[in-house]
Structures are given as C-alpha cells and as structure tokens.
Amino acid sequence: MSVIVDLKKCNGCKNKETPLCVKNCPGDLMAIDPENQKAYICKEEDCWDCMVCVKLCPCSAIATKLPYQLALYKATLVPKVYEDKIKWTCTDIDGNKEEFEIKTLEI
Amino acid sequence: MATKEIKTEIIETDILIIGGGTAGCLAAVEAKEKNPDLKVTILEKAHIDRSGCLAAGMNAINAYLNPGETPESFVKHVRADALGLIREDVVLASAKELNNVVQKVEKWGLPIMKDKNGQYAPRGRWNIKINGESLKPIIAEAAKKAGAEVYNRVIVTNFLINNNRIVGATGFGVRDGKYYIARAKAVIVATGGAAGIYKPNNPGSAHHKMWYPPFNTGAGYAMGIRAGAEMTSFEMRFIALRTKDVISPTGTLALGFGAPQVNAKGEQFMKTKYKHLGGEGAPTPIRVYAPTKEVKEGRGPCYMDTRHLTPEQVKDLKASFLDMYPGIVLYWAANGIDPSKEPVEICGTEPYIMGGHCQAGYWIDPDRSTTLEGLYAAGDVAGGNPYKFVSGCWAEGVIAARSAVDYVAGVERLNAENEESEKERIFAPLHRYKEVKEGVTPSEMEERLQKVMDEYAGGVTVFYEMNDERLEVALKHLKRMKTQAQYLIAENLHDLMLAHEVIDRIDVAEVLVNHLLYRKETRWPGYQTRLDYTERDDFNWLKFVNSKKNTETGEIEMMERPYTQIIPGDRYLPR
Incomplete structure (x- = not known):
C-alpha cells in the first residue's frame, strides 16, 4: 500500500512550518527529502491507505496506489476537499469515470 | 548520542x-x-x-438507542452478541450516555443523515447513518x-x-x-x-x-x-468479517444494503445452518465463524451477495465506503468489480x-x-x-x-520512582544501533511474533483454531523473544517507535496466550475456537478470566472474577 508523490506538483509546502502530509500522517510515514525539498513516503509498505495526505495536499500532488498484488494498473481515486464537502472522482481500469459529492461538515 | x-x-x-x-x-x-x-x-x-x-472517517454510529430502545434493552443485545x-x-x-454524546458531536458539526420527518435515519437496530469523513478533525x-x-x-x-x-x-x-x-x-x-x-x-x-x-x-x-x-x-x-483483500467493513453491506452471506455453492448458509442462532442476525462471532467453517470444509470462497442492488444503490454503497474506507472503491475500479453484477468476496481478518x-x-x-x-x-x-x-x-x-x-480534587501531584530508569530503556535501541551496529530490527521481531502467533495461537492460516499444546509452544517462543528485546536496533526515531511497538505487542501477546490457555471451553467460536474444549460450558466458565503481572517476579498471574447478571432475561436472546 502506498502513495505516489508527483514531484512536479509538490512544492514541499514552502510557506508552511510543517507540510500537511508530514504533519498529519497517522503512521509518521511522510517526510521531506532534504535533497529536493519535496515530500516522500519513507516506508511504503507501512501505509494504511487512509488517504489523509491525499485529501489534505494543497497541491493535489499525492495519489493513493494500491499494491499490484491487490489491484491492476491503473485505476485512480481522486478527492477534492472543500470547506463542507468532498468531491471524489474514480476512474476504473477501462477509463470509466464516476463522481461523488459528499457532505463532511454541517455549517 | x-x-x-x-x-x-x-x-x-x-x-x-x-x-x-x-x-x-x-x-x-x-x-x-x-x-x-x-x-x-x-x-x-x-x-x-x-x-x-477515525483517520479515514466513519459512515455510521453503531451504538445508538433508536426510538423505543433503552439502556437496558441495549445491555440485553450486547450480552447476547457476546454470548452471554x-x-x-x-x-x-455507557449505554446511558450514548445518545447524549452523539447529539453533542452533532452540535460540533457532524452531519447525521435524517429521514423525511427529521429523525436520525436508522441503519439497523442500534445504528444511524452519518457523513463522517471529517469526524476526527471535528x-x-x-x-x-x-x-x-x-x-x-x-x-x-x-x-x-x-x-x-x-x-x-x-x-x-x-x-x-x-x-x-x-x-x-x-x-x-x-x-x-x-x-x-x-x-x-x-x-x-x-x-x-x-x-x-x-x-x-x-x-x-x-x-x-x-x-x-x-x-x-x-x-x-x-476477528472481523471483512471484504477480502482490502479488508473493508461488511456492516455497510449487511446493515446498510441487506446483503446476505452466501458460500461458493450459492447457499445462504447463515439462514440455513445458523437459523437457530439468529441467521444473518446471529451474534457477531458466529457471523465470522460460519464463513470460516464453510471455507475450511471446501465450500469457499464466501461472499456477501450484493447482486440485488440497483445501479443507484451501488453508487450509494460506494459513497458510503468513501466516508470510511475509500480503498475499496479504488479496489473495485482496479479489478473491474461491479457489486450489482457479482457478489463481494469476504474473509475473516487476522485477530x-x-x-x-x-x-x-x-x-x-x-x-x-x-x-x-x-x-x-x-x-x-x-x-x-x-x-x-x-x-x-x-x-x-x-x-x-x-x-x-x-x-x-483530593490529591497532590507526586514525582515518581521510575523517571530516570525509563529514559535508559526508551533510547536503548538507538544506542545499540550507534554503538554495536548489528542486532534485531523491529520489523524482524514483528515478523517472528506474527508467525508464532499465527501458527500456534490461532491465526488466520489455522482457521483461528487452537489447543493447549499449540498455545504452550507459542508461550515458549514469546518468553524467549522477550529476552531478545535488548538486541533491538533503531537507526532513527521512527524506528525507535517501531521498536517500542513490537516490545509492547510481545507483552500483550504473552498475556493473550495466558488467557487463551486458561479458558477451557469455547465461549466465542471463531474468536476463541478451542479444538480440545469444543463446547460452551456455562456451568464452569460463566465468569471472567483476568490476569495481573507480578511486578516483582515478572510472572503473569491468572485469576477469575464472577459474572453478575443485572438485566433479567435469557442471556442468549437479544430481546
């Protein structure tokens, strides 16, 4: 189980004290690579797939990737977080898209 | 350092x-x-x-007193579900507090789904549906x-x-x-x-x-x-009954979408073989024991049959999982699975x-x-x-x-006896890495622990079954492994955390195996399947098995505590 960081999109959360993925990962797995100042996952196999980092990334630079032993190449599940809702786009291996919009907070 | x-x-x-x-x-x-x-x-x-x-969220509250229920009726249900x-x-x-705390969290912003009368939408006798993706930050x-x-x-x-x-x-x-x-x-x-x-x-x-x-x-x-x-x-x-591979909850399928369990032959075995225990509504341990037995006896794989769902219901089902275990939606997309066309394969988890x-x-x-x-x-x-x-x-x-x-209100803050000794214990794996370099990594020790427990203390590969002799072997291995903690090495602080996690797990495993050895009956099939004491024995074992480590000798001392019935009625009936 793991996540993939898109190095073109990740900016290491330059303006923040701690990048959101590093701050929030429940497994203490996300870190910043001192060489390029971008996020990486330090123990891929220890990821729980909670998608917290994926949801919180302000650059949409992180994607969940299920291990190949469980999942064929290459379906995607992309969340976009708003103040009181989350929009998900799921694309299956044949390219079919499905969208979901779900409330997250009563305001 | x-x-x-x-x-x-x-x-x-x-x-x-x-x-x-x-x-x-x-x-x-x-x-x-x-x-x-x-x-x-x-x-x-x-x-x-x-x-x-709650990191990924939650899609239901499963302990809520819906209209007509009381703390006493809840206790009855829980008692029957835990086999008496x-x-x-x-x-x-805690039953007396359930509804208060749910309403409190709703006020903090948790979206709870309502029916057309503005009442919480139930999802089973004790369950209400929520949009709980953000439950933890709330x-x-x-x-x-x-x-x-x-x-x-x-x-x-x-x-x-x-x-x-x-x-x-x-x-x-x-x-x-x-x-x-x-x-x-x-x-x-x-x-x-x-x-x-x-x-x-x-x-x-x-x-x-x-x-x-x-x-x-x-x-x-x-x-x-x-x-x-x-x-x-x-x-x-x-041991949870979960969807195979991505290990997502099945309550969403059963309670939320009325999916029954079926074996490879298409038999709804809960309804036929476990009717006397409540069929699909049988106590939770039975609902994982039954499909495990089906697989063991050659009638697997087992499934939850979702083929009655309409395309709209499948979409609702996926939305429900996205609030809690988004991985399964990705898994279905990656494996070309449409739950309205094929049933969802299930399994028991590791304990x-x-x-x-x-x-x-x-x-x-x-x-x-x-x-x-x-x-x-x-x-x-x-x-x-x-x-x-x-x-x-x-x-x-x-x-x-x-x-x-x-x-x-009535006590003072005190300093402790073990403030300094603990510091040595905590940082030892870091020091060993620095000074000696070689030793045992936390993941090596974790792997060994998991193998021992799986094979000798009723893991998934032995259908959760155990007997005295196997458990004694597990205990022997655990005792030896405990003496190896001194060789743990940690290259960095993250690994130091992993080192303490495995030390803690071994301490838990030792107590667990002592408990498994002590109870000479099968009280909870699946959770605690004894091959040498196969029946439930209320006459001798309607009591709690407790333990306490003797802090001077280090031995785990076992003791019994009585069960007290407060709510009258048949202990094996949920109503």
Missing part, C-alpha cells in the same frame, strides 16, 4: 490523557467543561486531527477549543508510579527526540487496542492493508500490564485485541477506574464493555473524565 545528552521535557498537569483519539478527545472536552480551571493535557502518538481509528458474558454494570453505565477541534493542551508526536512508553499510584507517564518525541516526563494528578489511558500481533491477511507490500489501524499497537495495554494492572478477557479476540468490539482490556469499575489508583481507562483499552464502537468510546471518555475530575 548518550542518554545524558537527550533533552528532557517535563510537563506538569492535572489530568493527563494518553491518546487523543475517539475516547481521548471526548474525555478532554468533558474534563474542561466540568472544571475549566483544571489543566488537561493530551499526549498523542500521531497528530490529533487525523489519528486513531459481559460486565453488565459497565455496559449499562472532535479534535472540540478538544482544542475546550482548552486541552495537546502534544502531538509523543510516543508514551510507560506509566510513572509512586507507591502503587499512577502519577503520570513517560515517552519520547518521535519528531523532536526529546524524553518526556508528564506528571499528573490523574491519568486517563485511551490509546486504543492492538493490531499487528498476528500475521496479517496480506503479505509484504500490503501487510498494513488491515481493518484495525496498524498504528494502534497495544501501548496502553502493555503499559498497564507492566505496571501490574488487572486485565480482563484478552481471550475474546476480535485483533481490542475492547471496542470485543472486551479485552483493563478491569474497570463503572466509573472507569482501573485497579491502579489514579488511572482510568476509556475506549478500546477498557475491558468488559464490548459493542461500544465510536459512540461507546465517546461515552467511556466522558465517564472517565468525570471520575478523574472528581479524583484530582
């Missing part, structure tokens, strides 16, 4: 809460509401915004707003003890590398239960694709065991030790005090109170906080 060069941070507080998860956040709010002058401190292993069981043996006093106390925000002081990324390793009273805890910062001493008038332990004791369903790159959070590693149990707290019912392991679904944990009074003065337990570490789930953990946090607030 020598131990003396490690910086020490001393925290002095009134109420220390270890673990800012489901129970811990509600405990913090309650304590501050009851007495705003008290200092309340949370030590959290991760970051409280997204830690613990629970702490009725403890369950009743309760974390409430704890912060209430004025709790939060230290994130602190791994708590042991209690501070003064003359048998718990007076705080020690730990280390997994990011800052500091040694933490937290002195408190009262401590609430709310760390969650233990995953990773047994070999997981999936190997290698998918080893953390498990249902219970792999970051809940039994620290709260282990600290209590080492301090000599009395523990109960570890032998009631939790977990936790008091939220089952009842492994601290032996507590209804006020959530443990057998150690100054220490209260809430959430998955608290024993005797199964079927609590999210809302029951909230209730338990609230009750524990009230008791702790009352307790601290």
